[in-house]
Amino acid sequence: MADQSVFRITKELSDLQKNSDLSLAVACRDIDVRNVKALIIGPHETPYEFGFFEFDFKFNKDYPRKSPTVTCTTTNSGRTRFNPNIYANGKVCLSILGTWRGEPGEEWSAAQGLESILLSIQSLMSTNPYENEPGFEDANESSDKKNQKDYVQKIRHETLRISVIQRLEEYLGMDAGGSIQPTVPSEYDLDMDTLDEDSSPFLPFKDLCKRRFLWYYDSYLTAIQKGKEETKDGQSFARMPFEGVSNSMEGKFNYTELERRLRNIKKALDEETDRWAAEGMEAKTKETTVAVNLYRQFEQVVESFKRADLPHSIELVDNNPFIWAVTYFGKPMTNLDGGLFKFRVHFSPRFPEEQPRVRFETRLFHHRISADGTPCYVSALNKREDAKSHIEAVIDALEEEQPPYDPRTLVNPEAFKLYWGGVDDRRNYNRRLRRSVQRSMEDF
Amino acid sequence: MKVKIKRWNAVAIWQWDIPEDDLCGICQAHFDSTCPACKYPGDDCILLSGKCGHNFHMHCILEWIKQDSAKGQCPMCRQNFEWAEQTNQASGDATQALARA
Numbered sequence: 393m394a395d396q397s398v399f400r401i402t403k404e405l406s407d408l409q410k411n412s413d414l415s416l417a418v419a420c421r422d423i424d425v426r427n428v429k430a431l432i433i434g435p436h437e438t439p440y441e442f443g444f445f446e447f448d449f450k451f452n453k454d455y456p457r458k459s460p461t462v463t464c465t466t467t468n469s470g471r472t473r474f475n476p477n478i479y480a481n482g483k484v485c486l487s488i489l490g491t492w493r494g495e496p497g498e499e500w501s502a503a504q505g506l507e508s509i510l511l512s513i514q515s516l517m518s519t520n521p522y523e524n525e526p527g528f529e530d531a532n533e534s535s536d537k538k539n540q541k542d543y544v545q546k547i548r549h550e551t552l553r554i555s556v557i558q559r560l561e562e563y564l565g566m567d568a569g570g571s572i573q574p575t576v577p578s579e580y581d582l583d584m585d586t587l588d589e590d591s592s593p594f595l596p597f598k599d600l601c602k603r604r605f606l607w608y609y610d611s612y613l614t615a616i617q618k619g620k621e622e623t624k625d626g627q628s629f630a631r632m633p634f635e636g637v638s639n640s641m642e643g644k645f646n647y648t649e650l651e652r653r654l655r656n657i658k659k660a661l662d663e664e665t666d667r668w669a670a671e672g673m674e675a676k677t678k679e680t681t682v683a684v685n686l687y688r689q690f691e692q693v694v695e696s697f698k699r700a701d702l703p704h705s706i707e708l709v710d711n712n713p714f715i716w717a718v719t720y721f722g723k724p725m726t727n728l729d730g731g732l733f734k735f736r737v738h739f740s741p742r743f744p745e746e747q748p749r750v751r752f753e754t755r756l757f758h759h760r761i762s763a764d765g766t767p768c769y770v771s772a773l774n775k776r777e778d779a780k781s782h783i784e785a786v787i788d789a790l791e792e793e794q795p796p797y798d799p800r801t802l803v804n805p806e807a808f809k810l811y812w813g814g815v816d817d818r819r820n821y822n823r824r825l826r827r828s829v830q831r832s833m834e835d836f
Numbered sequence: 837m838k839v840k841i842k843r844w845n846a847v848a849i850w851q852w853d854i855p856e857d858d859l860c861g862i863c864q865a866h867f868d869s870t871c872p873a874c875k876y877p878g879d880d881c882i883l884l885s886g887k888c889g890h891n892f893h894m895h896c897i898l899e900w901i902k903q904d905s906a907k908g909q910c911p912m913c914r915q916n917f918e919w920a921e922q923t924n925q926a927s928g929d930a931t932q933a934l935a936r937a
Contacts, residue, residue, distance in 0.1 A: 394873035
């Protein structure tokens, strides 16, 4: 009787992980399902766009009769209030959590749960968060209009600085200057089982955020460009009327600095991917489980593509099972017809905990491929360790004929805008895609 | 060919006679299985239907409704939760249980 709630939490966790929502992620340690970490990726066309916001959920024994306790942990160590309803101390004011007086019918109910709370928090991250503050919903004086603009401007800056840049620097062991702390190479690195679970920090979103960073890198740069036009370096943030002494968002704009740090992170991530090759060679010599597994998967994929008579070819680069070079012929009767595309799949020695990183060598103007050649594809969660499913997912993303509008797949801002623009824009997009397809053949 | 039946075992399945939603909104388990507190589905872990059309495991909705903060409302639609009268034995038990609660 005691642990009834565990049953429901476990179910909710697995449902959320299965439906692979691109803007939500949840995780907990196997031994403790009552303490859940959740990640919300800031919505498109808001100042929170593609920021990484993390929350701690604590489910008590009386869940779901009572709501869980929710704390925001992306607060710049308790110094930054990201939203009128998300305080610097981590408190999340939400009527369904009982942390805010709500209209009747907005309180907690047993039919609410992890996902509905996350969606409620995500809806706080809006285009104009100023009006979330009670009393400011319809504020429309000229001073309010200025405040609304100033508020959006500083949230965008801090979203980039704190939720993206600081987080990634921490993951990569970098300081703001861009230098990386040398990590002592350890024999145990390749053997995760020997680590004591409790003593190691629990960073479930590390690999996810790194991969999302590569997706959204161009959008971050676009946001920085916009910020540079609207603010001056050294200009102080405007204080909002509802911000208190220890519950506000203070600081100065410095987009030049942000851009430098952002570029350093991109460089460090690319170097990390490159390092996997050398680490992989070493793993191959030592015949680690991952190396043997990848080599076997490679042989199977080659065989199955051959059997299915697919016009793809796959080779190992330098006979390294951690780098696969894929050549793929564009599908006939589509915009990709007549193209010849090469991409590489880089595997980590920690695969599948660290998911592969794919990079197109062929330059292709496509709304699902970023400027540096990173494709935006989603592999099913239950097939994370299946290398073939990654390759198929990349090709599916490329060939998808009528994708649903989904700004979370916005990895190439220019192509995305044309693709989802008017009729003329779409024609222009198709033309540019076909031109790049044609060039791929000529270059080959 | 003549066949002589010596012995036969009847097998039957049962399920709750409810309209559509097959998950309990509170524990999110199937109605045909039990609520998290029970081991065996059926008479030991029965369902309760509200007039609003929402169904729950009896144990789940009783746990919810006995709290003051629930204000007697259905967790799904927040209307006052009143159980629908039913003729079968199971809901009779539930009504008694609710009366005791």
